[in-house]
Amino acid sequence: MNAQGIAGLKYLEKEIATCERRIARIKGDPDPTKPKSNVLLYELERDFRIEQREAYLSGKPLGLLGLGPLTRAMGMVPWDAIMAADRTHGSEATRYFNIIRKGGMPEHTCDRCSVLIPMMSEGDFPRPSYLETSNFECIPVYLAHLIMAETMDVPHFHVDRPFKNYKGELDDASLKFVTDQLYQMIEDIEAKVPGCKYDEDYMIELQEYNRQYLQYFQQLWELKAAIPCPLSGRESFREVRLADMYPDPKKAVEYMRLYVEEVGDKVAKGVSAAQPEEKLRLLWSVAGPFYADPFSWLEQRGVAIPAAEMTIYNGWFSKREAIWGDPWKGRKLTPIEEEARQLDFTWGRLGQPWVDTHINSCKDLHLDGIIYFMQWGCPTSNNMGKVVADTAEKELGIPTLLVEGRMLESSIFDSKDFFSKLEDFIAVAEARKNDRSKQKNS
Template sequence: MNLIETFGAQVSALSASNPARARRLLTTGFRANGWKNRLFHGKTTPSERTLFQLVNQSMITCLARPEDNVMVSLFTPCELLHIQGLHPYSCEGFSSYLSGSMVEQGFLRQAEETGIPSSLCSYHKVFIGAAQKNLMPKPRFILSTTLACDANMLTFRHLAEFYDVPHFSVDVPFESSPQAVDYVAGQLRQMGEFLTRQTGIPVDESRLAASVARSQRTLENYKTFLTQRAGKQMLSDLTGELYRTAAFHFLLGTEGTERYTRQLLQEVTQAPPAAGKQLLWIHTTPYWVLPLRQLFAQNPRVQIAACDMNYEGITEADPNRPYEAMAKRLVYSSFNGPAQRRIDRALEVARQTKADGAIWFCHWGCKHTLGGARLGKKTLEEAGIPTLILDGDSCDRGFGGEGQAATRVEAFLEVLEAMA
């Protein structure tokens, strides 16, 4: 049993007998991981270290200062929270960290034993189980959207009842139109009023506009980066894409995330020409699969050029109309509407980054991704982009298939290399 397994076993055991102590141990572990990254960062770049510290500190803050926590779903715009000094408490983000701590299995069992269906997304099941075990601190209230994940409409309502806290949900229409933007913008204004009632602090409209302007600059920086990295060697790994997902969702609008994208732009100008294969990755990355993690870890042979979890919200919007700008990110997200929109956007980014191939990862429980896989593969390959459909689970080690997944990716990579 390695150090992380030992740590996970202790947190799991304490969760059953002394949840408060388990939470303190988890906080200590996250802090230690932060110090390790500062002192022994290996070959990672300044932008990668900035990104890690941003996300890691966010997890620590939510455990250490729970009085300011607001639980959110992944696609919830969080600029309103940032300007009021509240901390977005991400269900999916915490589940990733719990899985990274090798403690998720007990929480998965806990959730399923209380009637949560096995087909529900493992990110949501892990968090529900951890909440039921009293490991996760109670939030002040909950904000969520209906975007992309049908589990959102179940999980956050369930958690609001479990914690007995207020819940505000933003309904995102399936169709994308200016009318839909106006409809969602109206709900976001209501969300601001909801925050005012909960906190007693009125929304500062000028600060909100500044935060949304920061979000727009951040996403524009990343869009520019995707174009400039075409034909460049930017070494990557599987966990980095998950950290980036956090930064471009519940940490979007913060100074730290904008600083991270500026660092990316500096680094890409100094990057050498690409020597290996560049892949477009669709959906979340199964970072816990050791052979896959080793294959992608800072490897000149293969890099992830882009992941659709991280570019889905890039839109042009006027930050002087902050509610409409946030609404536009939701309504015109490539995750909203028919699967063909997500596929067309993937094809666009594959061409933008000059990707050599694509991996469509079918995370168990994500019906949106599973349902579009075959159509996505057909569309991408007809456009000349070889595509591998890979099944697995990004959060649940009990899913298995580690060796098979790595073997299939290795074989796919050999095919791409033979085509050169």
């Protein structure tokens, strides 16, 4: 058994039980307002946690390399403690923050990264066998992974990537610079982690599943433009796991096919998530209070949330960002070059692409405003909030609500103040929408 002991199963056992309850509820007494395909999603999530549990108990390596395919192609089970930390809101998060405060650790960085530290030090999630630390995403995530590697003696490799948008610019030199580092990392893993050997055929297979998976998301993006929008805000806000993250990526692709089919049927019938009818369409950006439900509250007031802005996802969905298998200057990239291309991630770039993706999403989906959640300790997004708001005002004539808060730590949450700000913003956005309509018709 892993030296961490049985405590490392705590989180996994809780999540397996949660998924089992949801699966049973959907099969026994399904909610007609929610997608039937959700049963496949929860089966995928359950099976992933079971796979992690079995890897932990048997000593099979867990790791995190870039966006995913390379992890499995190296013979490791994906380690996703950052995403796992997102599900510790409420009393669990409070327990972790109390540990942070008692230990004199900083608590004002990104909540998911803060929680990761005690979550791992308390042994509530399995220790990884190897980590890639990189500046491809945000600085807090990079530092959290680095802290894990250093304090838990985890072998790791830092991949340095240019801040420029080398994917969009088709910059061969930058692509080669990152690709060469990935080959070096592969050699390091094979030397340091027993049982790990790069399998290129499996890598190609996983990349193809990711391509098919994202192609369904691209179809979904077009459906999100429908007025009214049938997707609930909770559906829009759900962070994406790529197909390769799951032990059965083929099933993940099938889930997305069925989900898109369900959404398409709702669009054809004119189903609206906002009630009694859709009067406003807003973009939700960055993060949100996971311990509250602003989305149902908004829908009850006629406000739809067709999309959420989180790093690169909407770029993939809108076909503005290359996905796995897209050509590079007319040629097909090698599997490792493809992983190097995908490490050109929006949050690892300069600020303009982050602004651009907001404007593009608003244009594509006919949105009337932006709710920009200023998550404590998120320098990547917080520093750009005012720039996004000013640009949306100048280019689209739509308002932005900059609202400060925390993802997981609920002790500072003032529900009355938060929802009062949303209420006031709805009135502003609706008035501005009416003004634009009058100007268009005059």
